[in-house]
Amino acid sequence: MKRWNIVLTGFGTVGKQIARLLQERKDRYRQLYQADVRLVGVARSIGGLYDPHGLAEEGLNAFAQEKKAAASAWNAEAWLAKTEADILIEAGPSDVQTGGASLGFIRQALTKGMHAIAVSKGALVVDYSGLSALAKEQGVQLKISGATAAALPTIDLFTYNLAGCEIRHVEGIFTGTTNFVLTSMMEEGISSEEAIRRAQAMGIAEPDPTYDIEGFDTASKLTILANAAFAAPIKLSDIPRASVREVTPEQIAEWKQSGRVPKLVGTIRPTADGIQAAVELKAVEASHPFARVKGTTKAIRVETDVMGDLMVVGGKSDPVAAAAAALKDLEHILSK
Amino acid sequence: MKRWNIVLTGFGTVGKQIARLLQERKDRYRQLYQADVRLVGVARSIGGLYDPHGLAEEGLNAFAQEKKAAASAWNAEAWLAKTEADILIEAGPSDVQTGGASLGFIRQALTKGMHAIAVSKGALVVDYSGLSALAKEQGVQLKISGATAAALPTIDLFTYNLAGCEIRHVEGIFTGTTNFVLTSMMEEGISSEEAIRRAQAMGIAEPDPTYDIEGFDTASKLTILANAAFAAPIKLSDIPRASVREVTPEQIAEWKQSGRVPKLVGTIRPTADGIQAAVELKAVEASHPFARVKGTTKAIRVETDVMGDLMVVGGKSDPVAAAAAALKDLEHILSK
Structure with a gap:
């Protein structure tokens, strides 16, 4: 022993x-x-x-x-x-x-x-x-x-489950709080401020929600993953961010109208100029696998050369x- | 070296x-x-x-x-x-x-x-x-x-990604061929025999498709996983199976009518009487995460005690x- x-x-x-x-x-x-x-x-x-x-x-x-x-x-x-x-x-x-x-x-x-x-x-x-x-x-x-x-397994995927594969694209819903805020706005037609207050009342968002809401949480996870899984010397300040605070009820109405669903998506993509990472507000089509990932649920999708695509959804956030x-x-x- | x-x-x-x-x-x-x-x-x-x-x-x-x-x-x-x-x-x-x-x-x-x-x-x-x-x-x-x-990671989930968790329920679409057959029947209104012939023509089903179609492939994977991840002394012959060959166009029409989607699902569930495994033909609700898993795509869903639920979809079958x-x-x- x-x-x-x-x-x-x-x-x-x-x-x-x-x-x-x-x-x-x-x-x-x-x-x-x-x-x-x-x-x-x-x-x-x-x-x-x-x-x-x-x-x-x-x-x-x-x-x-x-x-x-x-x-x-x-x-x-x-x-x-x-x-x-x-x-x-x-x-x-x-x-x-x-x-x-x-x-x-x-x-x-x-x-x-x-x-x-x-x-x-x-x-x-x-x-x-x-x-x-x-x-x-x-x-x-x-x-x-x-x-x-x-x-939600992320680094595991790259280093273990997909060991040996070339990773061609990574996208994820990495922050439960922002996904909860966007889902609430879509489903209840409330403003981002109201949705953030609800998230705070439920203990989902911090008293100062900036870190999550303005994309720093997703960008931090991307920074670590880009360094750990791609050996890319990316810094937090290199990653463009989007904030869910800026989403307006008018945008929400428009997305609903066109059958799309807003998600705060973190991406990592190997390019000819090296690894690119970004936090983007994307209005995905209803058929996109992320469209059904609601509330505080997180998800990651990875495209590989020889094993095809893999998507993982879930994992509690507590x-x-x-x-x-x-x-x-x-x-x-x-x-x- | x-x-x-x-x-x-x-x-x-x-x-x-x-x-x-x-x-x-x-x-x-x-x-x-x-x-x-x-x-x-x-x-x-x-x-x-x-x-x-x-x-x-x-x-x-x-x-x-x-x-x-x-x-x-x-x-x-x-x-x-x-x-x-x-x-x-x-x-x-x-x-x-x-x-x-x-x-x-x-x-x-x-x-x-x-x-x-x-x-x-x-x-x-x-x-x-x-x-x-x-x-x-x-x-x-x-x-x-x-x-x-x-x-599609399966054994990895139990032994690596969820190491330390108690696994409460496992369900999966483990056989690409049967999922292709059921998807074709639903989307094109053809018979199971016709769908099997198409799968054969596309190289998805074997010349003798029995092993996949009658649930032996899913049952074999369940046998291995039950033994490997749960140390359960389950034999292939212990596992009840369902065959997609027996699905009729009338059943398909009925499921379509009621908004449900047929899937050949393999399950493993720890019970008071030990590990139970089964291959079942389930008509899942349209809101069930398996409803959107189409064609030859495979998937697994695992419920745990402390990490919540995890679903993995994808992984090429070639x-x-x-x-x-x-x-x-x-x-x-x-x-x-």
Whole structure:
């Protein structure tokens, strides 16, 4: 039985589900992978916990309740170094401009020879290629399912299901929130502002919805996928974006009239000038497979040379599903 | 650079594409996996070729043209033993009653410590659990994508994309031929016999279409998937089947009238009494995601506990795509 020590940075809604599922699946890991998997460390902005034998549920619960910073001595870097873990799961706040604390955690983990599983996008958006090169150099894995549409397989398709194929075109509905807003506008004839308010009331959109609504979320996922699956040095700022906020009731009426359906679509296309990526507002024909992808549902369509086209639809968009995506990555590491 | 010697049994339409793609992707394997992949042996019913340095294209072409058995000394078992290969790709004729020669090849390969990639279904339908136990014992892999809907990911979903999830329900359109027949009947108002003849004329259905038309193909895939993904000891004969031959123009007219669409659906469902599998003729509502899956297109829908539902549609059904599915499996082996 091999021992695997896990540390988790970020203990919000997703982080808590990761800790819960890790506990729940202990026997599964023992049986399937002969792996004794233990969560030995958890950090959030106010401080960190560490127990080399594995953290107990009560300790985690108390830690989740803590309101203020512990001692002034809280030093995240020293904490992570001390844990000597085998795998880092990074689920902290995402900062797509600087990478934030996540970037530091992932870099430090890879440098120390830990595998890293990213759930938050920031670090990957800012420096996927640097992190990936570092992982390769260290002979460890950098896994990114949680950051690239989570329960909807995206990176898996390119690296696993379609391994060996040439990818000719990728398009996807990668952001549940914007698809919910557009679907509500189409089906209920409301304005984008009203649809956004409803999404917020239902907990689908953030209090500040800009990141999703203005296409940054889709563009962030495209940035990571373009770097990870196509080795394309694309930056977030390279990707043209569209905003669903600008869609007017008049446009909606016109699309309804002509039998079309608006979708915020992220595309990646290899061209003679390199990989092109864009976030576009497309009014697709009713016969297009995306026309029936409604509400918060996500989808991806991939065209290949020898396996034809593949479309995947679904995968829940909630903290449990995001946690499960990270733990899928964990199993891929355990199975190697 | 690690050397990987491959042997291929079966040199029909799929086998030839496997040989071609292996040659075409040599550089890819070197770069991605530091693997020097060589096809060192090929066998068909009349005899076998072997060259420890790798077979050349001219030799393969001449071998493909050969009409009669070579010397009476042709002994498949001795040939396979001599090759001392690392991986067997089995793409011979499928015999779902006895497993045929394929079963012997795969058993022998696993026993000798080779990994095995199955494209034909027979051996897996007859003895997946035995072969899988043997592979485990020998510390090698038994890969089955080519035998379970090929370019449409099925086994991948359970073992990779949804790793860690509990699978609550599986349904699929697993046979392109029957879906083509039913689609033609619906769209052109022709009889099942006429639709089958058209499928034969287009090379979609076999000269003897029974295996596809009467649900054996779907049932075979269900048998393999139930054994491989659910460790369920289900036999082909345990699975109730439906035949599209029995669909009448009157039924078609009735379904059209009520806005429903007939599909030959394979299902796997975990129940309190164990795994249940069935091949059913279902008239799905127009809003069901399968209603829009037409012609030879295949699809699978999976319901999970924590990741929600996932539906995958597409994947070409031709010899090149089947070969590419086998070589996807090869890359999974190379990447370990």
